[in-house]
Amino acid sequence: MTIQLTELIVGQQARIVEIAGGHHMLVRLARMGIHKGIKLSMVSTPIIRRGPVVVSVSGSQVAIGHGMAIKIMVEHLS
Amino acid sequence: MNILLVGHPNVGKSVIFTQLTGVNVIASNYPGTTVGFTEGEMRFGEQTVKVIDVPGTYSLSTPSSKAEEIARKMLEEGDLIINVIDATRLERNLHLTLELLEHRKPVVVALNMWDDAQHKGIIIDVQKLQGLLGVPVIPTVAITGEGLKALKESLANAVVPLHAPCTDEQRWVEIGRITESVQSLHHRHHTFWEWFGDCCVRRSSGIPIAVIVLLSSFYGIRFIGESITTYLAEPVFDHLWKPLLKIISVALGGEGFIHQILIGKLIGGEIDFVQSFGLLTTGLFVPLAMVFPFVFAFYLWLGILEDIGYLPRLAVLLDRLMHKLGLHGWAIIPNLLGLGCNVPAILATRILEDRRERLIACTLVSIALPCAALQAMIWALVGNPVKGGGIGHVLIVYGVLFISWLLIGWLLAKILPGTSPELLMEIPPYRKPYWPTVLRNLRLRVMGFLREAIPIVLIGVLAVNILYWLKVFDVLALITAPIMTKLLGLPKEAIVAVAVGFLRKDMAMGLLATMDLTIKQLVVASTVLAMFFPCIATFIVLIKEIGWRGMAFSVMVMIIFSMLAGGILNLVL
Numbered sequence: 001m002t003i004q005l006t007e008l009i010v011g012q013q014a015r016i017v018e019i020a021g022g023h024h025m026l027v028r029l030a031r032m033g034i035h036k037g038i039k040l041s042m043v044s045t046p047i048i049r050r051g052p053v054v055v056s057v058s059g060s061q062v063a064i065g066h067g068m069a070i071k072i073m074v075e076h077l078s
Numbered sequence: 079m080n081i082l083l084v085g086h087p088n089v090g091k092s093v094i095f096t097q098l099t100g101v102n103v104i105a106s107n108y109p110g111t112t113v114g115f116t117e118g119e120m121r122f123g124e125q126t127v128k129v130i131d132v133p134g135t136y137s138l139s140t141p142s143s144k145a146e147e148i149a150r151k152m153l154e155e156g157d158l159i160i161n162v163i164d165a166t167r168l169e170r171n172l173h174l175t176l177e178l179l180e181h182r183k184p185v186v187v188a189l190n191m192w193d194d195a196q197h198k199g200i201i202i203d204v205q206k207l208q209g210l211l212g213v214p215v216i217p218t219v220a221i222t223g224e225g226l227k228a229l230k231e232s233l234a235n236a237v238v239p240l241h242a243p244c245t246d247e248q249r250w251v252e253i254g255r256i257t258e259s260v261q262s263l264h265h266r267h268h269t270f271w272e273w274f275g276d277c278c279v280r281r282s283s284g285i286p287i288a289v290i291v292l293l294s295s296f297y298g299i300r301f302i303g304e305s306i307t308t309y310l311a312e313p314v315f316d317h318l319w320k321p322l323l324k325i326i327s328v329a330l331g332g333e334g335f336i337h338q339i340l341i342g343k344l345i346g347g348e349i350d351f352v353q354s355f356g357l358l359t360t361g362l363f364v365p366l367a368m369v370f371p372f373v374f375a376f377y378l379w380l381g382i383l384e385d386i387g388y389l390p391r392l393a394v395l396l397d398r399l400m401h402k403l404g405l406h407g408w409a410i411i412p413n414l415l416g417l418g419c420n421v422p423a424i425l426a427t428r429i430l431e432d433r434r435e436r437l438i439a440c441t442l443v444s445i446a447l448p449c450a451a452l453q454a455m456i457w458a459l460v461g462n463p464v465k466g467g468g469i470g471h472v473l474i475v476y477g478v479l480f481i482s483w484l485l486i487g488w489l490l491a492k493i494l495p496g497t498s499p500e501l502l503m504e505i506p507p508y509r510k511p512y513w514p515t516v517l518r519n520l521r522l523r524v525m526g527f528l529r530e531a532i533p534i535v536l537i538g539v540l541a542v543n544i545l546y547w548l549k550v551f552d553v554l555a556l557i558t559a560p561i562m563t564k565l566l567g568l569p570k571e572a573i574v575a576v577a578v579g580f581l582r583k584d585m586a587m588g589l590l591a592t593m594d595l596t597i598k599q600l601v602v603a604s605t606v607l608a609m610f611f612p613c614i615a616t617f618i619v620l621i622k623e624i625g626w627r628g629m630a631f632s633v634m635v636m637i638i639f640s641m642l643a644g645g646i647l648n649l650v651l
Binding site: 010027028029030031032033035043044045046047048050051052054057058059060061062063064065066067068 | 136137139140142166167168169170173200246250275276279280281284285390393394395397398406407499500501502503504505507
C-alpha cells in the first residue's frame, strides 16, 4: 500500500515508490541519497504539526521539510 | 600545481587540510562550515604545491547554494583532486566520487572516519574498492592524522580515471553494485549517543532538551565570562596596570592634549578604566577586560555545541518557527553565529539556498542579533546595580531584540516575493567533543577577535578624542538633537555613541558609560545601538554578500525599526 512519508511511524521501514515533485526537488533529494527505490526508516516525526521528519537512509540521518516529505510516496516494509 | 580537497559537507575536509598544510581552519560537526575557500601550501616531493579546501558539495551537476557554486567553479582550477569521503556513509558519498571520476583529472580517494566505520561494524574491502574505482583509495582518520602520510605518498600514483559520463540513474545503479560487493555490515546495538541523538529531535523529549541546552548556555557563558573578568582581568588592570598609568598621568601633569589622548579624563582625581576614555585606559580595558572574557566564553560554549553535533538538531526543532520568518531550520546556524560576531554569521548564510532567504537572514543578523562584544558591554552597563540596573533591565533589551527579530522576519517573509524553500539537511552523528578541535577553533576565533578589535578600538578612541578636541561632535549633536532628545529621550551628545557604533559597538557602549545616563536612557540607548547601523566590518561583508541594493534595503529596515523600538521604549518605560 502506498502512503505519504509523513504517515510512517517512528521505527517503521519503507521503500520509496514515487517522488511527486518537480525536477529541482528530485535533484535536491537525489544529492542527499534519497531517490526512487531506496529503503529508509523513520527516526522522528514532527514535534509540531507540519514540522520536518527525520529519516535514516543508507547509514545517515536526513531531515526533510514537511512540504517535501508529503510528496514522497513510500510503501511500508514489514 | 593545485591540489583540491573535494567532498560532501562534514566529512572532514578541513581537518585533512589542516593536517596537510599546517594552516589552521575552523572545523565543526555540521555541514557547511567552510563557505569560502582556504589555501595552504604543502611539500610534495621536491616541490611546494598549493592545497585548496573547497566548500562541501553533494553534487557537481546543479549547485543549490552559493557555497556549492564556489565549489564547482574551483574545480576547473585543480590539477589533482583528493576526494574525501566518509567511510560510515559510503553509499551516499560515492555519487560525488563517480561524478569526479568523469572529470578527466587525477583523483585520489581518502576514505575518512575509518575508525568510526569500524566502531559501527562497517567493513569495507579497500583493495576491491580501489580496483572498482580505478584510483588509489586510502583509509584515513583525519583528526588523529592516521593514514595522512599514506595519502600524501599516494598522490604520486594518482591517475586520470577512465570513466564514461553517465546519467544520475545509471550512477545510482553502479553505486548499489559497488557497495554491495565491497561493504559488509555487522549488526550491533544502538549506542547511547545514537539513542540520545534521536531523543533530541523526538516529539516528547526534543523541546525540553533544547530549553535545557539554551538556558545552560546562557548562564554558562555569563558565569565563565564574569569569572574571568572578576578574578583575572580586573585584578591585573587594577593592581599591575593602574600604578604604572598613575606615574604616567602625574608625569604628564594630569591634563592637556597628550594626557587626554593617552589617559583621558580623571574621574574625581582618579583613573577610571571605564570612564576616562584614553588610549591606555578605556582603549585597552574595554576590549581586554570587559569584552574578551565574554567572547572567550561564548566561543568555548559554541565550539562544544558545534563539535558534539547539537546545532543541526536544533535546526530540525525550530524549522516551523523559522518558516514563519521566511527561512527554514538551517538558518538558525548563521543566526546563532551572529550572537558571536555578525561577520562570520553573514558569510555562513551562504549555506542557504536562494537570494531571498539570504537577504532575510542577513538583515535579521545585522539588526536584531547583538554580537558577543556588544552583549558583554550591555551586561556590564545595563546590568550594573550601581546605576540602578539589573538582570531585569538586561532582559528588556534582549526581549525587544528578540521581538524585533521575529517581527522583522515575519514582515520580510510577507513583503518579499517568493516562498521559503523546504528544509533538507543531513544530521551528523553525535560524538564526544574532540578537545584538540574545540580548542583550535576557540583559539582561531579568539585570536581573530583580538586582532580585529584592539586596533579598531584604539583608532576609535584616538579619533573620538581628537574630534572632541576639535568640537566636531558639538555640531553633529546640534543637528541630530531633535531625534535624540524628543524621540529617544537621550541627551544630545548620545549621537556621538551612535556615530562611534559604526566603528565598533562595544566601544560605543563604552562611550555611553561616560555620559552619566539614567538606567532608562541606558536601556533605550543600548537597544538603539544594537539595532542601528551595523559596525563597519559587518557593513563591508553585507555589501559583498547581498550587494548595494540588498544593503540599501537592509539599512532602510534598520533605521525604521531601531527608531521605532527606541521611541516605544522611551514612551513605555
